[in-house]
Amino acid sequence: MxxxxxxxxxxxxxxxxxxxxxxxxxxxxxxxxxxxxxxxxxxxxxxxxxxxxxxxxxxxxxxxxxxxxxxxxxxxxxxxxxxxxxxxxxxxxxxxxxxxxxxxxxxxxxxxxxxxxxxxxxxxxxxxxxxxxxxxxxxxxxxxxxxxxxxxxxxxxxxxxxxxxxxxxxxxxxxxxxxxxxxxxxxxxKPEIIQTRESNSYEFSFFKMMEELNKEEPEFKTLEEIVRSDFSMSYSLLRIINSAHFGYDVKSIRQAIVLLGVDKLRKWSLLYFLKGLNSNKPDVLFKTAVLRANFAESLSEYFSDDKSNNLFVLGLLSVIDGYLDRDIADVLEEISLFGEFKQALISKEGKLGDLLSLIESFEKLNFKQCQQYLEGYSLDYDIISRKYINSLEKSEEIIKAFENY
The missing domain is CATH 3.20.20.450 (EAL domain)
Structure with missing residues (x-):
């Protein structure tokens, strides 16, 4: 092994x-x-x-x-x-x-x-x-x-x-x-215990954006308005869409949103907001979020029957309570996230809950628990280990890309 x-x-x-x-x-x-x-x-x-x-x-x-x-x-x-x-x-x-x-x-x-x-x-x-x-x-x-x-x-x-x-x-x-x-x-x-807390304008934009993106049919016009209302986010979005990774030459926020599509936009906007919310948190929290996201996405073939599921987002959201110092159930209600994602994030239920538990067992070096999930899903340790290493390398690339935004 x-x-x-x-x-x-x-x-x-x-x-x-x-x-x-x-x-x-x-x-x-x-x-x-x-x-x-x-x-x-x-x-x-x-x-x-x-x-x-x-x-x-x-x-x-x-x-x-x-x-x-x-x-x-x-x-x-x-x-x-x-x-x-x-x-x-x-x-x-x-x-x-x-x-x-x-x-x-x-x-x-x-x-x-x-x-x-x-x-x-x-x-x-x-x-x-x-x-x-x-x-x-x-x-x-x-x-x-x-x-x-x-x-x-x-x-x-x-x-x-x-x-x-x-x-x-x-x-x-x-x-x-x-x-x-x-x-x-x-x-x-883990979130700090705080009795009262006032949300800042940055978090307000975050909730509006995620609530719209999690609708069955997000409105591009509404997404455009949210992005345009935040200069930093507008700049970040244009930087992303015009980067070598996508290879476009885009000057319009609306065009950038349409070209990215809902799935990629959901992924990158959440990354953007987490990086911004990271100002009073340890840098390692953002790195943990990105690594979980990449690792979860790499394991989607084993844990998700629905190809539309964005497991990258699931990994990112698994630390959102640590960013906002709030109970994760309350956060998910505000961004209109329901179904199996919600069950997995709150109570580790279902296949996606098992996926998050497997990821956490890797992080905590709990081999016994890790082995239980590998055996339960007939997974090969060597293959999953290589995926973890690949996710680590991919995470570093994403983190570097966001350092200048």
Missing amino acids: AAVVARQPILDKNKNVFAYELLFRGGDTGTENFDGDKATAQVISNTLESIGFKNLTEGKPAFINFTDKLLKQGIPDLLNPENVYLEVLENVKVDSHLLYVLKTYKDRGFKIVLDDFIFSKNLISLVELADFIKIDFLAINGAERKNIIESCQIYNPNLKFLGEKIETHADYMMAVKMGYCYFQGYFFT
Whole structure:
């Protein structure tokens, strides 16, 4: 079974992507047969030979797990210390050989990260060498999350601390207050709890546009009026239609709308609005939306019997609650989205619900759940994995295209 490298973002205090952790995706994950040495080796080989650091990390540092065996064998020699952080696993055996190897790598410019750290005196020598320490917020509770920081800083005051498995906005705020500088988890994909919220004019245009596009027979005249009322959107639409991708020479908003057609217009207008709504959200949220959209579209032959279904839009809408900080059921009512799309987005029902669950299992590296859906739909893991990699590459192209709009 082919391995796929998964990436999980690491955010800074401003919720900007600081780095990506590269993780193994393969058949034995989470089982007693799991081989950590083999997993890291496959992460490195897939990254260097197949996918490429550029595609995976976008120029950001990469955190990669290492066992003591791989560190002692010199595997990091294959990597560039400028873009790789050596993540030392929690089950390493601390001895003089390991400490010598880590010091050698640190002198060469590699950053040393201690994973799933729990303080004990026999780890002080590692603490003194480390640049980052990761604390698992699901395993460590309450004041102990702060006590670890204080204990470690006695021996290394320059340490930076990363809270991982941050699942809620409350966890994130607590971590900031305790002195954590970096964060890893799924809090950035969930809406913040806000008691009252006033929609801005940009969101008002978004709702009008999507409501019209989701009608059985959208009126081109109405669509034209909505676009023309927003100068930024007008400019974006003309840029898209006149790009090399479409190859037109169009000067009219009406002509652009007609040439694109409802399906492509629905896809691109939603992308445009999400990018605009992204101003006060982590960039990774937009990237997550685009990746989900491409991955969902690539799997349409397995999960949709209706060729008119735009599964790209389904993927984009799966994060809309995170953008608007509102319950997704309320959002879908306002854009007149009903039927199986609504059931899938709200309660993960039906084939499309299974599709979204499969995508989320890939994101969360939940191989057991992923395998259930693959078996349930008689899907080949290698084929789906290649589609995921292709979707990742395609997403980067779309994101770059929108950077200048």
